[in-house]
Amino acid sequence: MKLTAEHLNWAVHGTQLLTDVSLSIPPRQTFGLIGPNGSGKTTLLRLLAGLRKPKQGRVLMDDSPMERMRQRDIARSVTLVEQQAETTDRITVHDVVALGRTPFLSALRPWSEQDEAIVTRALHDVDMHHMADRLWHTLSGGERQRVHIGRALAQQPKILLLDEPTNHLDIRHQLSILELVRQLPVTVIISLHDLNHAMECDRIGVMDGGRLVDCGPPKEVLTAFRLRQTFGVYADIFADPIDGSQVMRFRNAI
Structure with a gap:
């Protein structure tokens, strides 16, 4: 599913957080969103997920304006994994992931064996199947992050939005989660x-100062000039001798 933003603007109490942001992400593309803290990445993701309505501009799923869609229909196609999503409920890991099936359930469509199979698969995908019966409040930050991603996978979205999903994860789970995301047959904005x-x-x-710059x-965007201009760092860019991929090392520009 294609996701398009057209001239998005967002302000809070007179402070402009997004200014004239337009982009188009084709189906099944993995689109990375980068920028300094406070540059507008989280605000943009929430608008793209339909959790906020832009002050100006619009978001389209394929060619359908999101503002004309029911929230339940949006939730069946789009999910956002946010940086912080807490609960005080005594809820198990399994039940958190099962919440991803909520948009598809109703009195006429109750929980089924298929839903249970989807949840089980999601738990395995994020390496949390062995903790399915653990209570949420007993988990570490990294474990909670993997559960949140599992909930999103259980929703089986066509568009998956992730806000810094590798926060709190050790390096092994960072790599495994990113590899999993790249293999999903969905549109991803991360x-x-x-x-x-x-x-x-x-x-x-x-993103820089609320604008998509x-x-x-x-390889075309992450140049030494862009890194110095936007992030205030010098970058040495190397070709990995094993696979030829580009690797960066950073130095303070001050």
């Missing part, structure tokens, strides 16, 4: 802090 991870995306967009293939 906000990342690690610019070397961003190199694995099909395209990336650079650059967009394109990673």
Whole structure:
């Protein structure tokens, strides 16, 4: 499913957080969103997920304006994994992941064996099947993050949005989650802090001061000039001798 943003603007209490942001992400593309803290990445993701309505502009799924769609229909196609999503309920890991099936359930369509199979698969995909009966409040930050991603996978979205999903994860689970996301047959928009991870995306967009200042293939966007201009760092860019991929090392520009 294609996702398009047209001239999005968003402000809070007179402070402009997004200004005239337009982008189009084709079906099944993995699009990385990068930028300094406070550059507007999270705000943009929430607008793209339909959790907020833009002050100006619009978001389209394929050619359908999201503003004309029911929230339940949006939830059947789009899911957002946010940085922080807490609960005080005494709920198990299995039941958190099962929440991903909520948009598909009704009095006429109750929980089924198929739903249970989808939840089981999602738990395995994020390496949390062995903790299915653990209570949420007993989990570490990294374990909670994997459960959130599992819930999103259980929803089987056509468009998956992730806001810095590797936060709190150890390096092994960072790599496994990113590899899993790249293999999913869905459209993915993923906000990342690690610019070397961003190199694995099909395209990336650079946010700065609420604007989308650059967009394109990673090797064309992540230049020494762009990194100094937007992030305030010097970058040495190397070709990995094993596979030829681009690797970056950073130095403080101050």
